[in-house]
Amino acid sequence: MPDALVQVRNLTKSFSTPAGKVHAVNDVSFDIPRGSITGLVGESGSGKTTLGRVLLRLIEPTGGSTIFDGQDLNRLDARELRDMRKRMQIIFQDPVSSLNPRLKVGAIVAEGLVAHRVGTRRDRKDRVVALLEEVGLQADHMHRFPHEFSGGQRQRIGIARALALEPEFIVADESVSALDVSIQAQVLNLLLDLRERRNLTMLFIAHDLSVVEYLCDQTIVMYLGKIAEIGPSQALYRDPAHPYTQALLSAIPIPDPARHAERSHLKGDIPSPLSPPSGCVFRTRCPMALDECSRTVPPPISRGSHHESYCIRTEARYEPTSPIQHP
Template sequence: MSDALLQIRNLTKRFETPSGTVHAVENVSFDIPRGSIMGLVGESGSGKTTLGRTLLRLIEPTSGEIRFDGTDITTLNARAMRDMRRRMQIIFQDPVSSLNPRLKVGDLIAEGLRAFRIGRGRDRRDRVAALLEEVGLSPDHMNRYPHAFSGGQRQRVGIARALALEPDFIVADESVSALDVSIQAQVLNLLLDLRARRNLTMLFIAHDLSVVNYLCDQVAVLYLGRLMEIGPTGSIQRASAHPYTRALNSAIPQPDPRAARNRTPLQGDIPSPLAPPSGCVFRTRCPHVAEYCASGRPEAHLLGGQHHSYCKRTEELYGQ
């Protein structure tokens, strides 16, 4: 029996627009083991948020399977999916716009409890107070409005709200990108603590590979809706094989400015998902592009363990 809480198979999401079909997510497959954190990294426009919200069926997939604890949730009706959502929650990127400014913090955190008729009166207030303490805030804060808090505190409120229904799985969508670096570290450590205490499984979406390296057990690299590379975090750090991943790794700041750097800057902009390049979608920006990269989707190249690269030239370039 698989230890994966979430199993994604050939997941595709396309949007029909007046200008044509947007290929947001194409044929993505991966597993997230129970109690682990999967990092999903890539530039803006790579499809990370669309993928995360599709996993929760906040956006309906075009095709593919999303198996949550053995159940393909793409087949569930609205009532069954509502019950499943108690186990699947999201932390949004913007801690300002994701919180209703007209509601007190206690009411914001209790929204899910009210929706599922969990507790009432004093019991519900005690639950909210405990959640506030768990994320590093005071129970007295439940009577304040969101504008009275800093950005980091508001994000802690968002985390408490996501935890209220005691979910098994959380999508954290760029949840620290709007915060100062010192506050980022505090929130990341909070997420690690919550994972350990609650045995949470997470998909952590980010554009900063250094943040993903710190927090996550596995990393999936997404570009224009396609997987470029996936594997254990340490392996992706030490032995990344896809040219795109290597470019992302080379952009991570080094603590010693005198240390030698082997930078691989990306040239140009990410293409439009309305007209993705044929073959390997990264080929228009790849420093190692070959003529055959324009035809046929790259297959997964096993590098060892669970580390895969989706590059036709992996073995030729790196001997792997």
């Protein structure tokens, strides 16, 4: 993909447990174009959060590589990685537990500046004020504690902290899932404004596909540690190729009681990452599975420009009893 800021190649992460090896992320490859927002979706347990943290080396990978602006992050030593951290930041899911309740907002936002010894104390104070105002808060909010704010305001504080070192790349891990719908819209619009003003590149992790369709230029669908489908958001939502993507899209609520959509119900739950199915990991729940699916790890099959589906029956479609109508 042209001008990719982030290139992920065969990234793998396994955890050793007394019960065996957990395959959280398994041989994942994709690119994130510079200045774009890439959405990462899938059910709970699919490996989304682990992938985001391994990508930033907050968790050490088991294998593969993450190339950020031409540099392999997995080959950097501790000092080099510390310098690189200024260019990569994360917005955490829970705006309550991710903020230190013992620190005032000014100290929370300035943590990165202090850790990297950026500016004088006066410079850092001025920078904190500018950041709070940029995310829609007030300068005097820096003297308050996190518990004095609403959930949406706390998430804005988390965004301000992530922006403090002027990063080029941000991983937003379920950053609106804990917020009310009206507040979600405000935070999403803030992220879009920040992307435009700062030319940010983002990986937006979410389980709400309608949010991803609104926000993201590219969408990655993940299932049990592997990519099921990846492509430009418009193309993927208009013509989903993988049965798992089709099932997820059929579950998007339609805000019109006069319109009806038959849901594509998947059988069972996502298998344990301790013992993923052989071949295609989705085959145990797939309504179109063949015997060959248990023996073949599906390769990426092109569906058009930068649109790929990991399904040997990618030309087939599972149609519910009545057509699905998207708003």
